[in-house]
Amino acid sequence: MIDIGFLEVAIAICLMILAIILARWQRTGTEKELAIGTVRSFVQLVAVGYALEFIFGMENFFAIIGTMVVMMMVGAYTAGKRAVNIKNGSVISFIAIFTGSLVTLGLMLGLGIIKAKAQYMIPLGGMIIGNSMNCSALVMERLYSDISGNKLAIETSLSLGKSWQDASRTYFQRAIKAGMMHMLNFFKTVGLVALPGAMTGMILAGASPLKAVLIQIIVGYMLTAAVTVAGIVAAQLAIRQMFTTHHQLKL
Amino acid sequence: MDGAHVTTPDAILDIKGLNRSVLVKPGAKRIIIDDFNFSFSEGQIYTIVGPSGSGKSSLLRLLNRLDERDDGEIIFQGESIDSIPVQALREKIALVFQMPYVFPGTVESNLLYSRSKKHENERNELIDLLNRVGLDEMYLPRNPENLSLGQQQRVALARSLSMEPEILLLDEPTSALDPGASRTIEELLTNLNQTMNLTLIIVTHNFRQALRLGGISLVLIDGRIIEAGPTKELFENPANEQTRKFIAGELR
Numbered sequence: 497m498i499d500i501g502f503l504e505v506a507i508a509i510c511l512m513i514l515a516i517i518l519a520r521w522q523r524t525g526t527e528k529e530l531a532i533g534t535v536r537s538f539v540q541l542v543a544v545g546y547a548l549e550f551i552f553g554m555e556n557f558f559a560i561i562g563t564m565v566v567m568m569m570v571g572a573y574t575a576g577k578r579a580v581n582i583k584n585g586s587v588i589s590f591i592a593i594f595t596g597s598l599v600t601l602g603l604m605l606g607l608g609i610i611k612a613k614a615q616y617m618i619p620l621g622g623m624i625i626g627n628s629m630n631c632s633a634l635v636m637e638r639l640y641s642d643i644s645g646n647k648l649a650i651e652t653s654l655s656l657g658k659s660w661q662d663a664s665r666t667y668f669q670r671a672i673k674a675g676m677m678h679m680l681n682f683f684k685t686v687g688l689v690a691l692p693g694a695m696t697g698m699i700l701a702g703a704s705p706l707k708a709v710l711i712q713i714i715v716g717y718m719l720t721a722a723v724t725v726a727g728i729v730a731a732q733l734a735i736r737q738m739f740t741t742h743h744q745l746k747l
Numbered sequence: 748m749d750g751a752h753v754t755t756p757d758a759i760l761d762i763k764g765l766n767r768s769v770l771v772k773p774g775a776k777r778i779i780i781d782d783f784n785f786s787f788s789e790g791q792i793y794t795i796v797g798p799s800g801s802g803k804s805s806l807l808r809l810l811n812r813l814d815e816r817d818d819g820e821i822i823f824q825g826e827s828i829d830s831i832p833v834q835a836l837r838e839k840i841a842l843v844f845q846m847p848y849v850f851p852g853t854v855e856s857n858l859l860y861s862r863s864k865k866h867e868n869e870r871n872e873l874i875d876l877l878n879r880v881g882l883d884e885m886y887l888p889r890n891p892e893n894l895s896l897g898q899q900q901r902v903a904l905a906r907s908l909s910m911e912p913e914i915l916l917l918d919e920p921t922s923a924l925d926p927g928a929s930r931t932i933e934e935l936l937t938n939l940n941q942t943m944n945l946t947l948i949i950v951t952h953n954f955r956q957a958l959r960l961g962g963i964s965l966v967l968i969d970g971r972i973i974e975a976g977p978t979k980e981l982f983e984n985p986a987n988e989q990t991r992k993f994i995a996g997e998l999r
């Protein structure tokens with residue numbers, strides 16, 4: 497690909513201006529959001545770009561870890577806010593995201609598939625954290641709505657001598673499935689309908705397609721493993737808040 | 748009734764100083780069971796009668812520990828319910844809800860639901876359970892979700908009986924049913940009490956139903972027992988002003 501600088505970006509912005517004019521002309525009512533979105537994403541991404549340049553330049557392990565912890569905290573806060581009905585949703589999400597990241601990145605590092613360099617850790621960490629955040633928010637939301645919507649079924653089970661784990665198993669499974677649906681669907685369509693972002697980016701940056709595919713496969717498996725761990729941790733912690741050790745539903 | 752407490756020799760469930768409150772807002776407590784004292788005898792029928800919101804459901808939920816009491820003692824067969832594992836307690840003190848919930852599957856799977864331990868159930872045993880609630884073996888393979896509410900409530904009743912409980916708690920077991928189905932359930936209950944010597948504690952907001960069921964009634968208002976005694980005498984000649992108001996339909 498040709499060398500990219502701010503001039504090329506300015507040309508790309510022309511596309512957005514065109515889109516905004518089109519939206520206005522057709523009275524879609526989205527022109528204002530488009531305009532704000534254009535500026536906002538530009539500012540956010542450029543700021544992140546400079547921040548990453550800075551961190552990459554330091555090549556300091558603690559700076560990498562610090563960056564990832566900050567990303568996890570933002571992700572956990574966002575997930576916690578989405579699952580409003582779950583007590584300590586942000587704390588739960590943090591533990592879920594942290595565990596998912598630790599297990600997968602730790603394993604990849606341990607097996608020598610990646611190195612503890614910002615170039616690997618930050619983009620992979622970002623993807624893991626983003627997907628784990630989504631998954632744990634979805635899991636907690638679904639768990640709450642299913643359990644609060646099925647009190648009679650659950651308390652009937654409990655009254656028949658079942659443990660809280662047995663009485664809630666269906667809803668636990670459904671919540672995890674809801675959180676992983678995105679990942680599971682991704683597997684079905686990957687390469688056929690959509691080319692994943694990481695792969696597209698690598699091909700654009702000049703990598704050979706096959707190499708891009710191999711890296712994409714590794715990234716895909718790693719993300720799925722991380723999301724699975726995060727989803728299970730989020731569900732386990734959230735569901736424990738809804739029952740007492742005496743097999744009582746607390747909602 | 749409050750304060751004075753007499754433990755009868757054949758008490759199966761002895762309740763002393765039972766209290767439960769809930770937090771309605773942070774810092775704002777609401778008392779829903781207020782110093783409840785009573786001794787339930789084995790093999791009797793009890794009805795707990797009172798207007799809606801008086802704490803009847805809350806009381807039953809404390810007895811099988813679906814909810815936790817704030818303080819007070821609940822002694823089941825001479826033992827505090829705290830020293831009995833909760834799951835075992837719920838098999839001994841079974842609760843049937845107002846709205847029957849049937850698990851998807853068959854009537855048979857519902858009857859087997861509570862008994863994962865003893866798996867090789869005799870088919871005859873299941874048929875016997877169905878007969879006790881006025882159904883027959885034709886029902887075993889049926890999907891209970893397609894049954895009428897009255898039939899679902901009978902399946903729920905049979906499912907609770909499969910645990911061989913000592914006490915059966917029923918929370919307005921007929922209020923979701925039509926009058927015909929209600930009478931059937933009432934008759935089934937008095938029958939179960941007589942044939943199995945099963946202790947029944949039945950919640951109802953309808954004192955006429957209590958009269959049909961007989962036994963002993965407790966009138967519960969605002970979480971307190973205001974009057975208790977043999978059902979017929981109690982409702983024909985209430986001593987308490989509030990009981991009279993309740994009978995006259997002034998309390999809902």
Ligand SMILES: Nc1ncnc2c1ncn2[C@@H]1O[C@H](COP(=O)(O)OP(=O)(O)O)[C@@H](O)[C@H]1O
Nearest residue numbers: 769770771779798799800801802803804805806
């Ligand atoms: N978990 C709870 N949170 C808040 N209030 C409750 C809760 N459970 C019961 N209550 C209140 O306690 C009172 C008694 O309720 P309940 O036991 O359902 O009465 P009943 O069964 O006699 O109609 C009601 O005013 C009800 O609103």
Ligand SMILES: [Mg+2]
Nearest residue numbers: 803804805918
């Ligand atoms: Mg009630």
